Amino acid sequence: xxxxxxxxxxxxxxxxxxxxxxxxxxxxxxxxxxxxIFYLLMGIEGYIYLLLITLISYLIxxxxxxxxxxxxxxIILLFLAITKYFNNLNIIIPVGISFFTFKIxxxxxxxxxxxxxxxxxxxxxxxxxxxxxxxxSGPIERCNNFIKGINNLDRQLTYEELRNGFIMFILGLFExxxxxxxxxxxxNNIFVNSHxxxxxxxxxxxxxxxxxxxxxxxxxxxxxIGLAKMLGINTIRNFNVPYLAKNLSDFWKRWHISLSSWxxxxxxxxxxxxxxxxxxxxxxxxxxxxxxxxxxxxxANFVMWGALHGIGQxxxxxxxxxxxxxxxxxxxxxxxxxxxxxxxxxxIFVNICWLFFRLDFKEAIIxxxxxxxxxxxxxxxxILNITYLEYIILWLLIILLFISDLFRYFTNGIDDxxxxxxxxxxxxxxxxxxxxxxxxxxxxxxxTDFIYSNF
Numbered sequence: 001x002x003x004x005x006x007x008x009x010x011x012x013x014x015x016x017x018x019x020x021x022x023x024x025x026x027x028x029x030x031x032x033x034x035x036x037i038f039y040l041l042m043g044i045e046g047y048i049y050l051l052l053i054t055l056i057s058y059l060i061x062x063x064x065x066x067x068x069x070x071x072x073x074x075i076i077l078l079f080l081a082i083t084k085y086f087n088n089l090n091i092i093i094p095v096g097i098s099f100f101t102f103k104i105x106x107x108x109x110x111x112x113x114x115x116x117x118x119x120x121x122x123x124x125x126x127x128x129x130x131x132x133x134x135x136x137s138g139p140i141e142r143c144n145n146f147i148k149g150i151n152n153l154d155r156q157l158t159y160e161e162l163r164n165g166f167i168m169f170i171l172g173l174f175e176x177x178x179x180x181x182x183x184x185x186x187x188n189n190i191f192v193n194s195h196x197x198x199x200x201x202x203x204x205x206x207x208x209x210x211x212x213x214x215x216x217x218x219x220x221x222x223x224x225i226g227l228a229k230m231l232g233i234n235t236i237r238n239f240n241v242p243y244l245a246k247n248l249s250d251f252w253k254r255w256h257i258s259l260s261s262w263x264x265x266x267x268x269x270x271x272x273x274x275x276x277x278x279x280x281x282x283x284x285x286x287x288x289x290x291x292x293x294x295x296x297x298x299x300a301n302f303v304m305w306g307a308l309h310g311i312g313q314x315x316x317x318x319x320x321x322x323x324x325x326x327x328x329x330x331x332x333x334x335x336x337x338x339x340x341x342x343x344x345x346x347x348i349f350v351n352i353c354w355l356f357f358r359l360d361f362k363e364a365i366i367x368x369x370x371x372x373x374x375x376x377x378x379x380x381x382x383i384l385n386i387t388y389l390e391y392i393i394l395w396l397l398i399i400l401l402f403i404s405d406l407f408r409y410f411t412n413g414i415d416d417x418x419x420x421x422x423x424x425x426x427x428x429x430x431x432x433x434x435x436x437x438x439x440x441x442x443x444x445x446x447x448t449d450f451i452y453s454n455f
Contacts, residue, residue: 002450003223004176012227019231020157027153031127031231038132039095046094054129057104061111061118069108076101085298096135098295102262103129107143109266116144124150133227137220137452139238139258149233157232164414169226174432175219176450178439179397183212186394189385191358194367199374201383202367209358210351211398213451214243217256220450241405243350246342247320248313251350259295263288282317286310300361308353393439400435 002008015034022030039047053076060068080101083093094100107128111118119125128146190197190205197205221238228235238257245251252260268288274281286307293306355364381391411417417425 003220003227004173016230024154024156027232028123028127028150031131031150032123035127035130035132035135039130039135042095043092045092046097049094050100050130053104054126055122057108058119058122058125061108064111064118066112069112073105073108076104096137099138099140100129100135102140102259103143106140106262106266110143119143119147131228133224134235137217137224137450138256139221139224139236140262141235141258145236146233149228149235153232155232160418161229161232164418165226165229165231167226167417168229168414169223170432172219172222172224172226174436175215175222175401178436179401180212180215180219182390182394182397182439183208183215186384186386187212189383191367193383194359194363194370197383198370199372200377200379202371204379205367206351206355206371210243210347210354211401213354213357214239215401216451220452241409243347244343244405244409245346246339247316247346248309248349249316251346252309252313259292263292267291282314285313285317289313296357301356301359301364304361304364305353305356308356312349312353397439 015030019027019030019034036047039050056072060072080097083091083097107125110116119128124147125143127150128141128143131141131146134141187205187208190201190208194202194205218239225235225237236258240254240257242251242254245254268284271284271287272280273284289310290303290306292309293302293304296302296305352368355367358364359367379391381388384391386394407413407417417428420428
């Protein structure tokens, strides 16, 4: 069930009424009920599998048997690999399998490493694995953080929680059905004809798709965080204006933060991290980058995407050690210029890499070749299949996104927004409503799935 669909919005509204007006001691039980209904609506077979591995992992964590822990992790990883990459038997793939598999693995390994004790109440753990706001596309929450949140539900929810959660959800909804949908429509029109397009069109397609995948996933994360906050649960932030990253390492601290930190904690650090010398560090970076690519898909394009990011991080690190570290700059303006140059280079590299995410390997190579063939710089809107007004609106939405990211870059986002004067906040509210109504016809199909629900 897509968060931006009318069916979900009505369902959550009814659920919220029951949740708010029930006794506070019933809230965790209601979450069990809501999470169960939500997942059952997406298929009984997937629910049975998820219930089974939730129960088994809960029991294994209580027993603290190391061998059982590793055997079970291998089994669920094998099932994940079979369903995602070798599904010739047409096995039904449970919705969100990558995300809940990683959540369960992180819980088992954290218990194994004595980071915290196992969850005593099975239904608390059930809520962690099944939490409807995160089950389809994350974030990959850590169990200890989530349990702390739901153990604090027997209290009166504050106005600030409800307000900030609602704003987060609405902004995510706007980002999805207005900004991302418009970017998606134009980017798709370009890549459908990419064999026949060159230069400026390929450049525009790369740029728009880079913004599309960002706004699509960021919108889901904001909606998930907002939904949780409206229920009194604080969850981790999954995006932190990644396109304003100063280098690739910084980018991966800002993009899909829950996956990046998962790969760091459970693959990079156990491999030795940066503790065993430079060469070993770079090998570990490549392993993690390739793992990230394979996590998204086992085809050559995803492997290339992961490899490019690994190579890019290594080159950036070598450049940093041998050049930037040796240059002492005290002038603030020069430092700012250097940072802006770093942001631009990182943005260009990341967006070119997205070609291998959007297209299969051969098509991506063709697009790369076409990218450097320029006849002229004039855009024929007929090729983009949009009107002049729609083209203007497209760029206005991009500017709006840039302003929003600048605000989030220099502030604490929604928390700082809540501290603004009453008049300013309500001007922003009315502006969002106006833009929603005015731009809705240009948003495209607002019930389309989120890109990351495929992973």
